[in-house]
Amino acid sequence: MKFKFTLLGLLLLTINSVLAQIPTDYLSADFHKNRREILRAKMPANSVALVFANSIRNRANDVEYVFHQDPNFYYLTGYREPNAVLVIFSDNQTNEKGETYNEVLYVQEKNQRAEMWTGKRLGIEGAKKELGFSQAFNGIDFINSKMDFKKFDNVFIEKFNDDHRNSNKDKADVFDLVKSFKMASGYNPDIFLSPTKKYVYNLIKTTPIEKRVELSAKIKTYLSYYPELQDDKFIADYLKTDMALSSKDIQENAMLALQPKTNLDIDFLPSNLATMRETKTPAELKLLTKAVRISAVGQIEMMKAMKPDMSETEIQGIHEFVYKKYGAEYEGYPSIVGAGNNGCILHYMENNKTKVDNDLVLMDLGAEYHGYTADVTRTVPANGKFSKEQKEIYDLVYKAQEAGIAEYVIGNSMSKPNQVAIKIINEGLFKLGIIKSVDEKHNYFPHGTSHHIGLDVHDPGNYNMFEENMVVTMEPGIYIPEGSKCDKKYWSIGVRIEDDILITKNGPKNLSEEAPRTTEAIEKMMAKKSVLDNFLLPSLD
CATH class of the missing domain: 3.40.350.10 (Creatinase/prolidase N-terminal domain)
Incomplete structure (x- = not known):
């Protein structure tokens, strides 16, 4: 059989060939x-x-x-x-x-x-x-x-x-x-008030005139912390001791200051888009779930490939190679790979330690697939086995995470998982002798547990109650940097476990659960052979 190709036919074949090589699941x-x-x-x-x-x-x-x-x-x-x-x-x-x-x-x-x-x-x-x-x-x-x-x-x-x-x-x-x-x-x-100015203006509007002296003293304290308030005419007028205005006059002036004469509005879009974006459609969940699963596979492959003589950069590279292998365009945020004391730096991004040795390695990385970003963290022992102290801290974080995930139920306050995690971690740190009482203030757990993910790794939202089809992280952590006021055996241990949880009518669904989380499951996975075991490059020395 003979084919006769016209110029148009060749062009169409070329276009179809190119299109066949472009992702179609946007x-x-x-x-x-x-x-x-x-x-x-x-x-x-x-x-x-x-x-x-x-x-x-x-x-x-x-x-x-x-x-x-x-x-x-x-x-x-x-x-x-x-x-x-x-x-x-x-x-x-x-x-x-x-x-x-x-x-x-x-x-x-x-x-x-x-x-x-x-x-x-x-x-x-x-x-x-x-x-x-x-x-x-x-x-x-x-x-x-x-x-x-x-x-x-x-x-x-x-x-x-x-x-x-x-x-x-x-x-x-x-x-x-x-x-x-x-x-x-x-x-x-200049017509748009910052949140700080709005707060002070509202204080002035709502504070009775007989409380003016106390409020003036408070505002003067604010001036030293917020330079933007220092040149504000309305605030300066309020602080003048000879300003003989009635409470009604002050309130009216505050109302005018809070409502500048303009048709421009910078609050409507962020507020309404946050509400729209915090719950995901089925099409979004498909892409976001793929991003999460890619990230989980990256954690699995790195567990199998981990060796004490690896560098943080090499570990980062293996994760990101897995992402690219699955067609993820980017990392959702700068990859965090912190070994030992570096794992106690919350957003450590240098990743330049040349040898992870026998430390714990905190790996907080997420693939971005067609715009949607995962956020998955695992902490593993570089030598494949948790020490007694590492396991004590890890198991405490895991216990807090499990209890927190159970609270990801429609109608629950989004602050509840954090409260639960804080209570468990404080009780555990006290039992281990790391803090002196369950009420002691400390920086061993300095962050919250829950944020939306989606088109941003910290997706916008109202952070009120859990709703169906939200995807929210659960990420408790304990960080005990060198020099902490506790037994030295716990120094340089940093543990964070982070999973991406889908809120459903039937309760929470852990989208990243295939990446092992318990100490036993992690050690078992790390004992497996890696496809990279024989991937050896020539020395450049």
Whole structure:
């Protein structure tokens, strides 16, 4: 049989071949559209919301960091490129052609030369076809649109961190998009009160005038800790001893200060997106579960491969190799591999100890798969066997974790697992003689146990009650650094056990349970042969 290939046929074969090599399990355009619809339904009439993409970050000279999209922007669009802005309207708008629309995505422009260096861009047509936007334009069109933001009752944005670098190569990068918006909207950062200022203003508003002397003394103490309060006119006026205002006048002034005259709002989007993101849809759970299981397999393979002569960096590399083998694009956060005393540094990231010896090795790592990030920690003895003291501390942390996980029940307070863990750990530390009483204040367990995971390793949320389809970590720990006020036999022992727990109608489900957690199961796993046992590289000395 003979085949006759036309130019178009060859092109289609090439496209199909390329597409076959690209992951197909990303979130669908319908998922992102649904998220936008939910957000729009929360918006009051005559309002508009703007969400900007992340900017490109410079690593050094002309080298950039691998681009990572802003999680909220990705959540609402599925767009994975920089230099873009999403505009969502509460009400239908009409363009010059008489067409109605309620959202617009502005993307980075197609550029043949740029794409030759840094890869294909979706462009306008790609945004329409692949992301499902009926209205898509280039970023420069946003700048040239001269959109009248003053006509809206509310303009919802996220707080600008002003850390965007301006590129001379692109006239519509995020720097330019944000600058254009600020000019068009009359943005002034001074109109937004920090949480500290809001707190002090509310104190002034609610404190009776007869308590003014005591409150003034308290505020003066705050001034030494929070420099942002020192130049505040409202606070300065309140502190003046000759300010002869009634309690009613003070309250009215406070109300005015708390409600600046602007239609710009930086609270609506973070608050509502946090509520939306803290519970996961089935599509999200599929990706997040895969990220967690990849991370658990990384822990398993490292347990089998662990040797006392390994470096922290090598251990990190094996974890991350497993991630890449499964197609995880990134690590969800900088990998933490701390041996011995390094394991007592909560967010230790140097990972440069050249030999882990016979210490405990704390491995806190998580794969990011299609945007969703796991967070799994295991602590193992480098030589494969826990010493008596290591086992005592480890078993105490495990006991606290098991009791905490049992509290991951719909309707329970999210603070309950932490309270349970603190009680168990304090009782255990007292029994071991490490603290003098169960009520002694100490830093051996200095952090909380529970945070949401998702598009961020510390995903936003309201942290009130457990709800179905939340995924929350449970991570008690004990850290006894060298020089601690206890028996030296416990020095340099740092233990953290962290699992990712799905809240279900039938109780908690540990998504990372396949990575061993008990001392017995860890030792048994570490006794197994590793596929890397014979992976030997030539010496470079």
